[in-house]
Amino acid sequence: MSADKAGDGTSKRRRSPRTIAVAVAVLALVAVGVYLAARPAHNPTALIGGPFTLQTAAGKTVTDADFRGHPFLVYFGYTHCPDVCPTTLADVADAVRKIPDAPVRVLFITVDPERDSPAAMADYVSSFDSRFVGLSGSPEQIAAAEKAYRVYARKGPSQSDGGYSMDHSSVVYLMDKNGLFVESLDLQRPADDTAKEISTYL
Numbered sequence: 001m002s003a004d005k006a007g008d009g010t011s012k013r014r015r016s017p018r019t020i021a022v023a024v025a026v027l028a029l030v031a032v033g034v035y036l037a038a039r040p041a042h043n044p045t046a047l048i049g050g051p052f053t054l055q056t057a058a059g060k061t062v063t064d065a066d067f068r069g070h071p072f073l074v075y076f077g078y079t080h081c082p083d084v085c086p087t088t089l090a091d092v093a094d095a096v097r098k099i100p101d102a103p104v105r106v107l108f109i110t111v112d113p114e115r116d117s118p119a120a121m122a123d124y125v126s127s128f129d130s131r132f133v134g135l136s137g138s139p140e141q142i143a144a145a146e147k148a149y150r151v152y153a154r155k156g157p158s159q160s161d162g163g164y165s166m167d168h169s170s171v172v173y174l175m176d177k178n179g180l181f182v183e184s185l186d187l188q189r190p191a192d193d194t195a196k197e198i199s200t201y202l
């Protein structure tokens with residue numbers, strides 16, 4: 001016989017902790033609601049993106065202003081990345097290939113300027129799509145770009161072959177034609193959905 005069917009004081013007493021839990025949960029939700037209503041308006045465009053100055057393979061200096069006029073995607077990583085960067089860039093390439101004529105640019109900015117020259121970046125992205133742009137720069141220029149995009153990147157421990165990996169955040173930022181942050185792309189969706197999402201900002 002289960003306790004629920006007892007129909008006596010026992011089951012009633014057993015229900016009360018649950019009642020308290022529900023009350024606590026409701027109070028927590030109310031508290032969150034009050035907090036959300038009371039805090040200043042959250043403006044993500046003020047938090048992500050901004051001015052940067054970087055280098056292309058042609059030895060040209062580019063800034064964020066050069067990419068305005070059309071939406072662009074921004075992704076930080078490095079060419080020695082064993083898995084996350086190539087997988088993410090392949091997903092992005094799948095999406096932008098669905099809109100072959102769209103003037104959208106995909107900026108791949110290195111977090112490893114020590115090894116990734118502007119030429120290495122350009123060479124690396126050439127296998128994805130012609131609208132990809134590989135960018136590097138001085139350590140100071142890279143640090144400033146990382147800061148603007150709230151990117152986390154740190155050199156990992158040295159490996160036996162003298163190499164090293166980079167720990168880094170992996171977010172694809174969608175910027176609108178004015179260079180303002182729209183959202184981080186959800187690449188778990190089918191490429192068609194991502195392409196459609198990008199298209200709405202053309």
Ligand code: NI
Nearest residue numbers: 077081084085
């Ligand atoms: Ni990576």
